[in-house]
Amino acid sequence: MAKRESSFINMVTTLVLVTGIAAAALGFVYDFTKGPIEAAKLKAQTEAIKNVLPEFDELGETKTITPAEGADALEFFPAYKNGELVGTAIKTYTKSGFSGFISIMAGIDKDGNFSGYSVLEHAETPGLGSKMDVWFNNPEKPKQYVIGKNPGSTNFTVSKDGGEIDAITASTITSRAFLEALTLAYDSYKNNEK
């Protein structure tokens, strides 16, 4: 088949056709994967709540609370065991990560200390900032460990800024953002308690 000439009409029809077919194909795939993506996200969220809280048998009503600073609301998931509150999972976020938005599920037990956390969404550098999901969760390194602490009694800033938490090696910006997100969760939790 001979090459089509680069006339104006040929160029316009070709581009319209190509983009049209591409749009149709993407629409189809989007529709097809929408369900599984939602399901995967929901599953990740449920898993995350289980990971960050002490054992519970029932989740209470989800509440959304807008923090004093910051535009978007945090989601609160209170968890009960035998009708008694054992902790609250808080879906918190920060926009000051090295690559912007980070979403974290943080668990606060009934004494007001962090009982666990799980990183839900981030775009940090793989191999560096992305290590935050294990870095602050290592009981062998007490200066990195955030579990069992809270921003009320511990200074939740990186040691470089005079705080009491060691930042991830070569990822100070990510670490600052991470601690900021946890502090936001804690502050909103305290405000909500009053």
Added chain:
Amino acid sequence: MSQLKNFSKGFIKENPVFVLLLGMCPTLGVTSSAINGLGMGLATTFVLLMSNMVVSMVKSAIPDKVRIPAFIVIIATFVTIVQLTMQAYLPSLFKSLGLFIPLIVVNCLVLGRAEAFASKNNLVSSVIDGLGMGLGFTFALVTLGGIREILGSGKIFNITIYPENYVTLVFVLSPGAFIVLGYLIAALNKIKKN
């Protein structure tokens, strides 16, 4: 050129990473571990295979002057399909590769093969070229990622080989990527000369 040679050239003789030096941004960015290299390599292979196939089929219908935008739309469509599918069915891999998946669109390897090979050759050769180049790219990424993971975090495919106290952190950081890549290219040139 026999089809076997056409296929195998992507591994050593015209390896996209070690010889053509194409697609350096994802190469250096994601290879902090072998599994990330494998995921990125296979995603790129799929895009390369599909875009080579489609480009070689429609090449005579696309006027020369608009061929680049048409190719880019075709490539971007397949990248988005990969992204949505991965998000739906492999959420944990999607989480660790993060923003590098959409960046396959601007990987010069994909456009380079569409422009330099698929737009001039028939369907079968183009498919084989895409597959060979893609697997060659995957091979390079896994090698690079494996070496960096062993030296930088003492593990390979997340299996610990030696304790973390003895690792050389620089290898999982970006300078390490350049150092390892440089040595690999030097070694390959030495082998090719003999």
